Amino acid sequence: xxxxxxxxxxxxxxxxTLTELSDxxxxxxxxxxxxxxxxxxxxxxxxxxxxxxxxxxxxGDILEYKKEENTNTD
Amino acid sequence: xxxxxxxxxxxxxxxxxxxxxIFAAVLIFSAVAIMADVSWMDIEKIKGFNISFTExxxxxxxxxxxxxxxxxxxxxxxxxxxxxxxxxxxxxKIIGAFMELLVWMYVIYLLRxxxxxxxxxxxxxxxxxxxxxxIAISIIGIxxxxxxxxxxxxxxxxxxxxxxxxxxxxxxxxxxRTFLFGIMLxxxxxxxxxxxxxxxxQDLTI
Numbered sequence: 019x020x021x022x023x024x025x026x027x028x029x030x031x032x033x034x035t036l037t038e039l040s041d042x043x044x045x046x047x048x049x050x051x052x053x054x055x056x057x058x059x060x061x062x063x064x065x066x067x068x069x070x071x072x073x074x075x076x077x078g079d080i081l082e083y084k085k086e087e088n089t090n091t092d
Numbered sequence: 093x094x095x096x097x098x099x100x101x102x103x104x105x106x107x108x109x110x111x112x113x114i115f116a117a118v119l120i121f122s123a124v125a126i127m128a129d130v131s132w133m134d135i136e137k138i139k140g141f142n143i144s145f146t147e148x149x150x151x152x153x154x155x156x157x158x159x160x161x162x163x164x165x166x167x168x169x170x171x172x173x174x175x176x177x178x179x180x181x182x183x184x185k186i187i188g189a190f191m192e193l194l195v196w197m198y199v200i201y202l203l204r205x206x207x208x209x210x211x212x213x214x215x216x217x218x219x220x221x222x223x224x225x226x227i228a229i230s231i232i233g234i235x236x237x238x239x240x241x242x243x244x245x246x247x248x249x250x251x252x253x254x255x256x257x258x259x260x261x262x263x264x265x266x267x268x269r270t271f272l273f274g275i276m277l278x279x280x281x282x283x284x285x286x287x288x289x290x291x292x293x294q295d296l297t298i
Contacts (some may be wrong), residue, residue: 052298058297
């Protein structure tokens with residue numbers, strides 16, 4: 019998927035760990051880990067709202083769209 | 093260990109699997125014995141084959157009124173034994189039985205795979221749906237192709253078999269019940285797969 023998450027970058031900037039964020043916004047570590055690894059299929063507005071509120075950032079700081087390069091040589 | 097319904101069915105499947113193995117071994121053993129033309133095996137006994145007939149004319153039969161009447165047997169089936177008949181017929185029969193057995197063994201194998209997943213608590217997963225779909229396709233295949241195969245075998249047999257006054261029936265009979273069961277299972281499998289996909293999506297929604 020061309021959407022990537024920069025949660026780890028924002029967390030590093032805020033000097034916060036994933037566990038800490040998990041405790042503060044009441045979302046399980048397992049779910050945050052899925053989001054951090056970019057394996058999530060969808061993200062709820064409420065989750066995004068909680069993360070942005072806690073990390074004091076915009077949704078665009080967490081999510082980024084990167085166009086996939088076409089590797090097909092045909 | 094707590095004995096649940098799943099464990100009971102799993103054991104039943106194991107027993108069926110065991111008997112299928114025995115049946116397969118018997119079929120292979122019989123085929124080898126026929127090919128080797130062994131003296132201790134009475135091949136004539138297994139040369140009997142099922143036929144369906146439209147009409148068997150029994151001729152004039154004397155009835156209770158001491159008069160003779162023309163008697164005809166219509167629309168039935170039975171097993172015919174003819175001594176000294178071509179051994180290839182037995183060969184065809186064994187091939188047919190072996191093919192059918194292989195497909196049913198595959199179905200039981202797939203069912204056992206599903207039950208292995210159920211035993212460890214993996215109920216609503218995509219692979220269970222795809223296995224269920226494979227079972228449905230196999231059952232549809234059994235209902236369609238095995239009957240066609242049996243039709244061709246009977247065509248071969250009927251070519252070499254003619255008795256005066258007997259009209260044999262030779263039609264491809266679709267096993268409607270099995271076919272519809274297969275279709276139903278296929279639809280259920282497709283719904284299951286879609287459901288498992290939705291669940292997967294839900295699990296990965298943060």
